[in-house]
Amino acid sequence: MHVRKREVFELRADADVVAVRQATRVWAVEQGLSLVDQTKLVTAASELARNTVIYGGGGTATLEAFDDLPRRGLRLIFEDRGPGIADIEKALQDGFTTGMGMGLGLGGSRRLVNDFNIESKPGEGTRVTIARWK
Amino acid sequence: MERIPILRMGTFLLVTIQVDMHDRLATALQDDLTTRIAEVGARGVLIDISSLEIVDSFIGRMLANIAGMARVLDAETVVVGMRPAVAITLVELGLSLTGVRTALSVEKGMAILQASQQHAFTIPELDAPENEETDDSTEHARSQT
Numbered sequence: 001m002h003v004r005k006r007e008v009f010e011l012r013a014d015a016d017v018v019a020v021r022q023a024t025r026v027w028a029v030e031q032g033l034s035l036v037d038q039t040k041l042v043t044a045a046s047e048l049a050r051n052t053v054i055y056g057g058g059g060t061a062t063l064e065a066f067d068d069l070p071r072r073g074l075r076l077i078f079e080d081r082g083p084g085i086a087d088i089e090k091a092l093q094d095g096f097t098t099g100m101g102m103g104l105g106l107g108g109s110r111r112l113v114n115d116f117n118i119e120s121k122p123g124e125g126t127r128v129t130i131a132r133w134k
Numbered sequence: 135m136e137r138i139p140i141l142r143m144g145t146f147l148l149v150t151i152q153v154d155m156h157d158r159l160a161t162a163l164q165d166d167l168t169t170r171i172a173e174v175g176a177r178g179v180l181i182d183i184s185s186l187e188i189v190d191s192f193i194g195r196m197l198a199n200i201a202g203m204a205r206v207l208d209a210e211t212v213v214v215g216m217r218p219a220v221a222i223t224l225v226e227l228g229l230s231l232t233g234v235r236t237a238l239s240v241e242k243g244m245a246i247l248q249a250s251q252q253h254a255f256t257i258p259e260l261d262a263p264e265n266e267e268t269d270d271s272t273e274h275a276r277s278q279t
Contacts, residue, residue: 014156022154025187039188039219043227046190050157094228105191108227 004065011078012058017049020061024076027065031074033134041074041132044109048078048128051105056080056126066133073114073133081125088118138163140170146178146247147171147209152185160196168203176209178247182240184215194229201234210250211235214243 009020024045028038045061052059059080066075085091092107106128110116113130120126136159141148147170149163167179179200183189189197201211212235216224224231237243 014158018154018156021188036219036222039217039223040226043188043190043223046188046192047227050190050192108191108229111226111228112223 002067004067006062006064009061009063010058011049011052011056011061011080013053017046017053020049020063021046023063024074027063027074028132031065031072031134033073033132037132037134040112041076041130044112044130044132045076047105047109048076048130051128052078052080052082052126056082058082059125066131068133071133073131075115075129075131078128079125080127084122084124084126085118085120086122088120092118135159135162137166140166142170142174142176145174145176145251146180146244147174147176148180148182150182150185154187155193157192160193164196164199164203167200168207171204171207171209176204176207177251179204179209179211180240180243180247181211181213182215182243183213183220184217186217186220189216189220189224189229191227191229194224194227194231197234198231205233210247212237212243212246214238214240 007023009023010016011020021042024042025038028041033041049061052061057080059078059082062077062079064075064077066073090096092110094107106118109130113132115131117129118126138149138151138153138159147167149167153159170176171179181197181200186193197213204211213231214237216236235246237246
């Protein structure tokens with residue numbers, strides 16, 4: 001895999017979620033994603049960045065622009081050292097929420113991207129990786 | 135703290151969201167709008183989201199909340215100007231904004247609000263008693279006394 005550029009963003013508060021959203025948009029444009037694909041990826045990034053802040057107690061978002069011809073796109077990795085997710089299958093179901101959300105964040109984000117992977121251990125944290133390519 | 139301005143036009147309140155809102159700003163708008171509806175006795179709320187590049191589940195919930203609270207306070211809400219890419223994403227995300235009136239443009243949104251006003255004014259006439267025809271016993275008893 002050829003990663004053209006990579007950058008790590010801190011996710012601590014509301015404003016950081018906005019920063020990750022905006023960076024994702026700029027990078028998605030650079031990678032040549034269509035407007036609909038950009039919008040889907042930015043929306044998924046917003047959901048997952050918020051999860052990292054609210055449920056993970058903060059963490060990081062890593063953006064990677066990759067050129068694996070013919071696949072050219074963007075990979076985003078959200079990591080936290082929060083409480084983790086006990087039942088991942090359940091957490092991916094629409095309507096499941098432990099907090100004040102609508103329970104669409106995880107399952108909804110998965111529908112918006114080409115590739116979705118989640119690793120989590122109770123007590124150790126969560127890592128969600130998503131990718132969208134043209 | 136920064137706030138999204140709310141304009142008043144007659145009995146309507148107008149909001150144009152022109153910034154990438156962080157969550158607290160969205161929550162503040164929800165609170166401010168609800169307060170203003172009650173303060174001025176607004177009958178309609180128009181929210182222009184044509185500048186919004188995304189609507190995620192948090193913003194979607196805020197729009198649904200505003201429409202719900204406005205309804206309880208006897209005001210109609212119309213959300214206008216959603217971009218096509220945003221609409222596609224929103225539905226795929228799983229949000230259908232049930233209960234939120236939408237229109238393609240500010241002009242069409244205003245027309246909906248104005249029409250709902252005219253409808254509201256006609257209700258007293260529609261509800262006028264037709265006591266001759268009624269077979270409701272209490273109504274009947276009252277007309278005899």
